[in-house]
Amino acid sequence: MLDKIFAAQQKAEEIKKRLDTVSVYGEVENGAIKITSTANKTITAVSIDEAFLKSADKEELEELLLTAINKALSNAEEVSATEMQSSAQDMLGGLGGLFGQ
Numbered sequence: 001m002l003d004k005i006f007a008a009q010q011k012a013e014e015i016k017k018r019l020d021t022v023s024v025y026g027e028v029e030n031g032a033i034k035i036t037s038t039a040n041k042t043i044t045a046v047s048i049d050e051a052f053l054k055s056a057d058k059e060e061l062e063e064l065l066l067t068a069i070n071k072a073l074s075n076a077e078e079v080s081a082t083e084m085q086s087s088a089q090d091m092l093g094g095l096g097g098l099f100g101q
Contacts, residue, residue: 015087016040019080026071028064035065035072039079043069 019039027034032052036045046065053061 011087015083019083022079024072024075024079026068026073026075028068033064033068035068037072037076039076039083041073041076043072
């Protein structure tokens with residue numbers, strides 16, 4: 001039983017490492033602002049189109065940055081949840097033998 005719990009912990013660590021390698025994006029204004037994040041919700045890049053930057057005011061830029069960041073983080077959450085759900089099903093299938101199933 002402890003072997004299966006240890007294996008589940010190792011699997012969780014593997015998933016976390018894999019999610020660090022998956023990139024997700026959030027963008028607004030037809031790509032004028034692009035945010036890149038890992039599936040573990042770490043922002044890794046911010047890109048703002050030069051022409052847009054010159055024409056945007058501070059409040060508009062701040063609002064659109066927040067929107068793009070939230071889109072990227074939402075996409076990261078979806079990928080992470082899907083990966084965790086898939087892994088949980090695999091782990092629970094392996095634990096079925098503990099309960100006579």
